[in-house]
Each structure stands twice: as structure tokens, then as C-alpha cells.
Amino acid sequence: MAERQTIDARGSFCPGPLMELIAALKLAQIGDEIEVLSSDKGSVTDVPAWVAKVGHAYVGTTEHDGYWAVVVRKAK
Amino acid sequence: MPKSVLIVGGGLSGTIVANGLCRQLAEEMRTGAVAVTMIGTSETHMYQPGLLYIPFGRMREQELFRDQRRVLDRRVNFFVDPAATIDVETKQVTTESGRVFTYDYLVLATGSRIMPQTIPGMTEAGHWFYDLEGARKLRDALNAFQGGRIVVNVNAPHKCPVAPLEVTFMLYDFLKARGLWDKTELTYTYPIGRLHALEPVAHWAQPEFDRIGVKYETFFNTESVDPATKVIKSMEGSEIAFDLLITIPPHAGAPVIEASNLGKGGWVPTNSRTLRREGSDNVFVVGDTTNIPISKAGSTAHFEADVLIDNLVSLIQEGRWARDYDGKVFCFVETGLGAGTYVWFNYTTPPNPGPPSQMIHWFKLAYNRLYWLSARGLL
Ligand SMILES: Cc1cc2nc3c(=O)[nH]c(=O)nc-3n(C[C@H](O)[C@H](O)[C@H](O)COP(=O)(O)OP(=O)(O)OC[C@H]3O[C@@H](n4cnc5c(N)ncnc54)[C@H](O)[C@@H]3O)c2cc1C
Numbered sequence: 001m002a003e004r005q006t007i008d009a010r011g012s013f014c015p016g017p018l019m020e021l022i023a024a025l026k027l028a029q030i031g032d033e034i035e036v037l038s039s040d041k042g043s044v045t046d047v048p049a050w051v052a053k054v055g056h057a058y059v060g061t062t063e064h065d066g067y068w069a070v071v072v073r074k075a076k
Numbered sequence: 077m078p079k080s081v082l083i084v085g086g087g088l089s090g091t092i093v094a095n096g097l098c099r100q101l102a103e104e105m106r107t108g109a110v111a112v113t114m115i116g117t118s119e120t121h122m123y124q125p126g127l128l129y130i131p132f133g134r135m136r137e138q139e140l141f142r143d144q145r146r147v148l149d150r151r152v153n154f155f156v157d158p159a160a161t162i163d164v165e166t167k168q169v170t171t172e173s174g175r176v177f178t179y180d181y182l183v184l185a186t187g188s189r190i191m192p193q194t195i196p197g198m199t200e201a202g203h204w205f206y207d208l209e210g211a212r213k214l215r216d217a218l219n220a221f222q223g224g225r226i227v228v229n230v231n232a233p234h235k236c237p238v239a240p241l242e243v244t245f246m247l248y249d250f251l252k253a254r255g256l257w258d259k260t261e262l263t264y265t266y267p268i269g270r271l272h273a274l275e276p277v278a279h280w281a282q283p284e285f286d287r288i289g290v291k292y293e294t295f296f297n298t299e300s301v302d303p304a305t306k307v308i309k310s311m312e313g314s315e316i317a318f319d320l321l322i323t324i325p326p327h328a329g330a331p332v333i334e335a336s337n338l339g340k341g342g343w344v345p346t347n348s349r350t351l352r353r354e355g356s357d358n359v360f361v362v363g364d365t366t367n368i369p370i371s372k373a374g375s376t377a378h379f380e381a382d383v384l385i386d387n388l389v390s391l392i393q394e395g396r397w398a399r400d401y402d403g404k405v406f407c408f409v410e411t412g413l414g415a416g417t418y419v420w421f422n423y424t425t426p427p428n429p430g431p432p433s434q435m436i437h438w439f440k441l442a443y444n445r446l447y448w449l450s451a452r453g454l455l
Contacts, residue, residue, distance in 0.1 A: 007369060008348075009369040013274060014371045014427070015233065015370075016268070016273050018268045019233065022232045027340050054297065055311075
């Protein structure tokens with residue numbers, strides 16, 4: 001069954017939100033969703049760009065007070 | 077019955093915690109009110125950062141090891157008998173030999189390990205320096221290297237975020253000194269869109285790479301390696317040919333964590349400030365095995381261990397909480413065989429490295445010796 005997992009990478013300077021997402025995707029099953037919380041605005045463009053490049057699915061981004069929640073689905 | 081603290085894992089963080097507790101709870105240990113027990117995998121303690129120097133012949137293997145019983149305070153009950161299952165409901169840890177340990181407080185300090193086997197072809201075609209056998213093989217490969225294409229390939233997640241840059245600068249110095257740099261094409265690959273996770277470090281490294289002639293490819297997450305044609309492929313769709321492949325393989329936590337259902341990939345869900353395992357009051361997690369999104373490094377392990385010691389002592393002596401972890405990380409960065417810099421940050425302060433200097437390089441060399449004092453809890 002597909003799962004949804006949240007990574008709270010707010011204030012993570014190293015390794016940072018995208019690297020955390022990459023690591024989490026390796027452990028996820030196809031169809032699982034991962035929500036990354038990031039206080040780095042760069043994630044709003046970085047994450048969807050990388051996800052498109054490797055062929056996972058970008059689900060969407062929600063802006064919150066001082067951070068963004070970016071959701072990705074493992075597609076392969 | 078004494079209050080028992082059980083530490084699983086005798087690496088850096090477990091050892092600092094054990095020694096710190098013995099010192100701060102000396103009176104309770106003398107009267108038998110508190111007992112500290114550690115279960116580990118080996119009679120020897122390895123200084124992992126020293127592995128970086130092995131391929132370049134800059135450290136002897138013997139210098140990496142100490143007898144764990146001598147690094148540990150003698151009041152610690154130490155068993156070389158790896159944990160096979162950890163049951164946080166019944167508060168029992170069963171070892172491979174069948175011993176059962178119970179506890180009042182459990183400290184999970186089982187670290188992380190490399191997993192080259194998760195990338196097809198990597199074990200056959202790759203070299204690495206993240207364990208002793210790999211560092212030896214790389215030393216042989218570098219000694220035999222007469223020029224050609226080297227790829228330094230970085231994968232997520234991995235411990236010691238600065239090691240990939242360090243090994244690249246050290247390769248440059250090493251090959252230059254041997255007169256082989258002009259016959260070498262070195263390409264560095266990194267999983268995200270810059271040369272290092274830390275933005276200021278990436279900004280500093282890029283012109284340095286340009287200056288010395290290191291090529292780089294970002295957004296490179298390894299999909300597979302073909303040992304026959306010596307080509308490494310990324311999930312992003314690119315391919316690089318190599319004569320010598322030096323990889324920082326992806327990591328996982330210890331098998332016992334996953335086998336005990338304590339966390340996917342061996343990473344234990346941990347509160348980033350209290351260092352408590354999510355869902356447990358009496359289970360603490362320290363070092364590489366937490367799932368906290370910060371650098372997996374010795375300094376992280378050290379700062380976390382200091383917080384954990386204060387909290388355990390305070391809970392045992394006075395039943396109260398002492399302080400939260402603020403996310404502090406400090407790293408030396410070797411920028412060659414003769415210069416270095418450092419960087420620190422926490423959950424709220426961004427990193428800001430200073431210019432490299434020879435003095436900082438000497439500090440790091442000194443730290444290579446001081447490690448043992450720090451594991452003993454004297455630093
Ligand atoms: C090449 C290299 C260079 C590095 N350079 C640096 C550096 O310059 N600066 C820095 O800060 N960090 C550096 N590090 C990282 C640093 O060594 C680690 O982050 C640190 O050791 C983590 O401490 P730990 O206690 O979490 O894990 P470890 O020190 O790895 O200890 C974990 C221990 O748990 C044991 N264990 C595992 N499973 C079980 C079980 N089932 N039962 C009992 N015991 C178990 C393991 O055998 C091990 O002894 C480097 C690492 C490497 C490999």
C-alpha cells in the first residue's frame with residue numbers, strides 16, 4: 001500500500017532538503033509520496049526540476065508561514 | 077536494583093556517552109545505584125576519519141586502532157556481542173549469542189555503513205576509502221595509477237559530508253607530486269545542483285576546481301556501473317567513462333535497527349531537539365543512526381553525545397530535563413595535503429567558512445591525535 005512520509009528539513013543546511021529527498025526516495029516504494037518541508041526557497045524550484053529530470057512525479061507545493069511543503073511521488 | 081543505562085554501539089558517540097556518564101555519575105556508580113553497560117561488535121575502536129589518509133600513505137593502519145577497553149572508562153560493563161534484536165516495548169535487547177539485557181534507559185548508537193551493493197556493478201568496479209579494506213585497495217590502485225580518467229562519485233546519503241571534496245583536493249596534490257596530474261582527467265560528481273550540500277562550501281569549491289582543472293557534473297545520482305566498459309551512469313541520464321572510479325557509496329544504518337522495526341533503512345525516527353526516539357521516553361538516539369536531517373559526522377555525534385549525557389545525568393539525579401540539542405555541527409575541511417579550513421552551523425545559524433590556511437590544516441592533523449581524548453570524554 002502506498003505510504004506518505006514527511007521529512008522535516010527546515011533549518012537543514014547540510015545535507016539539505018533535496019539530498020534528504022533523494023535518500024528517502026531510495027527507500028520508498030513506487031507510488032509512495034514524500035512531503036519535504038523546507039525553509040529554503042530554492043527547494044521550490046530545485047525539487048520539481050530534479051524530479052522531472054529523473055522521472056518521478058511532482059505532486060505540488062504549498063506555501064506556509066516561513067516554509068514550503070513540496071510533495072513528490074516515487075514513479076519508478 | 078541499580079538504574080541501568082544500556083548503550084548499543086561502541087563507536088564514537090556510544091563511547092563518549094559511556095565515558096561521560098561514568099564521570100558525571102561517579103558517586104552513583106560507586107554505590108551501585110547506577111550501572112552503565114555497552115554492547116559492541118569489536119574489541120578494537122577504529123578512528124574512521126583516519127581512513128581518508130590511508131590511500132595516500134599519510135597514515136599507517138596501526139594508527140587507526142585502539143583497544144576499546146582502554147578507550148572506555150573501566151567502570152563500563154563492555155560486551156563484544158552484537159545486538160540481534162531490540163524490543164523497546166518489553167525493554168529488552170537480545171544479542172547474537174542469546175544474552176538478554178534489560179534497561180531503564182537505552183541509547184542507540186549503532187552508526188551508519190556503506191552500501192555499494194545497492195548500485196549494480198559498483199562493488200565490482202568501484203573503489204572507496206570508507207572502510208579499511210576499501211582504503212587498502214584504493215591505496216594499491218593509486219600506487220599503480222599512471223594517468224587516465226578518475227571519477228570521484230558521491231552518493232546520498234553519506235557520512236562525513238566534506239570527505240568527497242577532501243579526497244579530490246588530496247588526489248590533486250598526490251598526483252601533482254608524482255608528475256601525473258597532466259596525464260589525469262578528474263571528474264567529480266554530486267547528487268544535487270552544486271558541488272557540496274553546504275552552499276558557501278560549494279561556492280568556494282567551484283572556483284578552486286576550475287583553477288586546478290577538476291571537471292564536475294552536478295545532479296548526478298548513480299544508477300549503475302558497467303564493470304566491463306568502465307562507464308558509470310546516472311539516473312539523470314548521463315554517462316562518464318573512467319579508468320579509476322572512487323565512490324562515496326550510499327549509506328544505511330545498522331541491520332539491527334531495521335530488523336527490530338525501529339526505522340526504515342536503519343535510520344531511527346528521532347526528535348531533533350530531545351534526541352528521544354519518536355514514541356519512547358526512555359530510548360535515546362545519538363550519532364549517524366538518527367533520521368535527523370543534519371550532517372552525519374563525528375562532530376555531530378560528539379555534540380549530540382554531550383547533550384545526551386547532561387540529560388541522562390539530570391534525569392537520573394534529579395528527574396528533570398537539562399537542555400535541548402541545537403543542531404550544532406562543526407567540520408574541518410582539508411583543502412589539499414597542506415591547507416585546511418573549517419565550518420560550523422546549527423539549526424538557526426547558517427554556515428560561513430573562512431579562508432583556508434596551513435594552520436587549520438595543522439589543527440586537523442592535531443585532531444587526528446586528539447580524537448582519542450575526545451572519545452574518552454576529556455575534550
Ligand atoms: C573516511 C571517513 C572520514 C571521516 N571524516 C570525518 C571528519 O573529518 N570529521 C567528522 O566529524 N566525521 C568524520 N567521519 C564520520 C564519523 O566517523 C562518523 O560520523 C562517526 O563515527 C559517527 O559516530 P557514531 O557513534 O554514530 O557511529 P560509529 O562511530 O560508526 O559507531 C557505531 C558503532 O556501532 C556498532 N554497531 C553496529 N551494529 C551494532 C550491533 N548490532 N550491536 C552492537 N554494536 C553495533 C558498530 O560496529 C560501530 O562500532 C568520517 C567517516 C569516514 C568513514
